[in-house]
Amino acid sequence: MRCQPRKKYAVNICTNNRQPCLLCDEPASQPHPICVPCESELPWLDEHCRLCALPLPMSGLLCGQCARRRPAFRQVEAPWHYGFPVDVLITRFKHQRQWPLGRLLAQMLGNWLTHRFMEGLPRPALLLPVPMATRRLRQRGYNQAGMLAEWLAAQLAIPCAADLLCRLRDTPAQQELDARARRRNLKDAFALTDPAAIEGRHVALVDDVLTTGTTAQVLARLLRDGGAERVDVYCLARTPRPGNA
Template sequence: MVVILSPWQRWLTALRQWWDELRLPQDRCLVCGKALPPLVTVFLCRKCFLQIPLVGTSYCHRCGRPVQERRLCYHCQGAWPRYYAQVRALCLYDDPVRDWLHAMRYLGQWELAYALGELMALRLADHQFPVDCVIPVPLYPQRLRQRGYNQAELLAERIAVGNWLPLYSQVVGRIRDTRPQAGLSGGQRRNNVKQAFAVFEPTLIRGKTILLVDDIYTTGATINELARVLLRSGASKVYGYCLAVDANDHDLEVGDT
């Protein structure tokens, strides 16, 4: 059964996000609470920023995973079809980002997404993706109501605003409550998200090049399935942009995507 947020639920979600933005501390680091200088645009102090394990210059051409002396990583050498053009990530799925992501997902620390989303927005131009709009990876409606926010949408919002791109949060939805991806093999992950998404407003994406935004990239199963659905509904091309990428070429025990 297709489950879509009603206009009333959408309005409440937008109102809650607006109120959350008003409650953001404008003069404190969102990680450690240290006072920040005036007129900062990224709510992180220098110490916390320097702890972020940014992705270097040697990475897989397709998924952005760090590699050495190879154009494609181990996962991208597989035979399963890829529907996305490329994926890039801001940083590695390592400490302290691993802890920040856990807090952002499960401990209600949504404000971290604003700081990290600002960094993603600043770095997007480096990848030269010719995109027309931004779409976050959706949560299942029941999970969205339980959590109160979609961390991918918060990241996507900062990316869209920082790059003057339209944000389409309601164009695509998760129509099946999939099991957690952690602990599944690559094939199991792909089967888990198969036919889990639907495009609700195809006219908005027809002929468009789309930037899909998520928090973690591991095997790419989620972004790939979303790209397939978007292309089938008329999108021209799909790129992916994630906060963190799993740097281990063989370990599939982390993340959701």
């Protein structure tokens, strides 16, 4: 049974018509359906940790956690911090099947990454979406990380390998757990189906939001142990530490 929707049809109106801005209904006047004023007012992530992209008061620094122990992934690329209206757009895409919003966010993430590649960020050989638990996939009907990865793959001309990572068991939702419980929750939860496909290669994990980074750390360690030379993380938004604005 195919759970994933057919992406090119699900967002046909968004990509094949001259639409107004999806946020304010004014003419977008851009290739993607968001106007320049609305795009400029998104919560762009400026100052952040140079490894995990945690919002910080200054740019170019390491957060305390990365300074104490370097993560298994090399770098996180996220255009926005998890604030209004990006948080609402992600929620509507993720939980309310509003796929045109997800397509818009993916396109802007693709534009962001294209700019970063031009600045010298190494291009990965493969995009790997974070896998979803089977039970949750059946309930929701689609994996938003898989959709983002396939849209990015088409825009950036980088292959997407959706089946290289799999989830071995269903686990409680990470949003309900603190950092320590998240690590316990994900112990032995993932597997790499074909280590030869990543041997000596640079790969990038794709997800919607990076919160504590626990899932990214577990998957990056699995990929590095499986032979990947470098693992980056591409996501739409990065949350601040709990209690921080």
